[in-house]
Amino acid sequence: MSVSDSTQVLLTRWTGRVRDAGGTSKAAREQWIKAQTPRKHVRTALESMTRGAVRCMYCDDSRGTDIDHFQPLENAPLRAFEWSNHLLACSYCNSNAKRSQYPVNSDGVCLLVDPSAEDPAVHLRLLLKSGLYDPVDESARGEETIRVFGLNRPDLVKGRLDAFFRACSNLRDWHRLHQDADPLADRLAQALLDSPFIDVVHAMIRLKPGVDATVVGQATVPALDAWRAAHSLSFRVGQSRVCGDAADANCIDDTLADDDYSCQGRANERSNDEPVITMQNYGLTWTDPTGTPRSSAVAYDEPSAQDRKAALESGGCTSVEIVAVRPGELPEPRG
Secondary structure (H helix, E strand, C coil): CCCHHHHHHHHHHHHHHHHHHHCCCHHHHHHHHHHHHHHHHHHHHHHCCCCCCCCCCCCCEEEEEEEECCCCCCCCCHHHHHHEEEEEEEEHHHHHCCCCCCCCCCCCEEECCCCCCCCCHEEEEEEEEEHHHHHHHHHHHHHHHHHHCCCCCCHHHEEEEHHHHHHHHHHHHHHHHHHHHCCCHHHHHHHCCCCCCCCHHHHHCCCCCCCCCCHHHHCHHHHHHHHHHHCCCCCCCCCCCCCCCCHHCCCCCCCCCCCCCCCCCCCCCCCCCCCCCCCCCCEEECCCCCEEEEEEEECCCCHHHHHHHHHHHCCCCCCEEEEEEECCCCCCCCC
C-alpha cells in the first residue's frame, strides 16, 4: 500500500517540478526548500509512525527534527518527493553521521537497513551487556548501517546501557502491578515503550530461554516472560508505514485545487509488490473495585487482551470489555 491518492498527487506534482527544472540534485534541493506544504504533510505522516516524543528513526535517542532522504538527492534527485524515500532523523544522524552516504554492493543494492521497511534485527544484534551493535552473521548491511549511522558512538552506547538497567527495573515493577490487575501497569508499560532506546526492550524480548537469566538476572526473568506474553505482537511491529482510514477521514479537500488544501495519508509498505503486515489491536475498558471507570493505556493483540480481561476480572474489576482500536488509538473510559 502507498500514501493516500491525494497525497501522492501532491508529491508527484512536485516531482514534475524537479524534472521540469532539469532533474538535477541542485534543482531537487531548490524545489524541496520551496515545498513547504508537501514537507508539512510528509513530516506529519512520519511523526505518526514514531513513538513517544517523536524519536529519531535511526538512533532512537534524540528527537526526530529532520526529514532525511534515505537515498540522497545527490544520487536520486527525482526521489526528492517520493514518500518511501523519507525518514525522520535527528540532526546528528542526518547531518553529522549519514550526510549523503548511500553505500551499495556490486549489484547497486543499498547496504543500509531501512527501519521503516524491514526488521533491523535481521542484520543488527544488540549486545545488552556492552550496549554495542554487532552485525548478524557478518552481514554487510549490518556493518554498513552501524558505520554510516554511527550506532556505536559513545553517547548511544552509554544511553543503551542506562536504558537496559532501567528496563530491567521497570519490567519488575510492571510485573508486580500486572499481577495485581493494577491499572497503573498499563501506564508504566506505555511509559517504557515511549522511552528512548526501545531497541533495548526488543533485544531483551528476543533473548533465548536459558540465556535470558544470564543477561537480565534471574529476578527479572518472570517479568520478562510475562511481558512477552502480554506484548509479544502489539509492540514488535516497529516503525512500519502504517495505513489507517483515520488519516484520510480528516482531509480538508480531496480536489487538491491548491497545495494548501491537500490531504495527508499514511502508508503501510514501500510498494504494492511487498507483503502487507496487518493486525487488529485491542484495548480494554472496565470499572475498578472503587467504582472508577478505567481504560487501558496500551494496545494488545487478541489473546493478550483476553488474558488481560481475565486478570482484571480476577482482581475484582467489573464491566470489563475488549474494544477493537485502530493503530495509535486507545479507548476512553466508559463512565
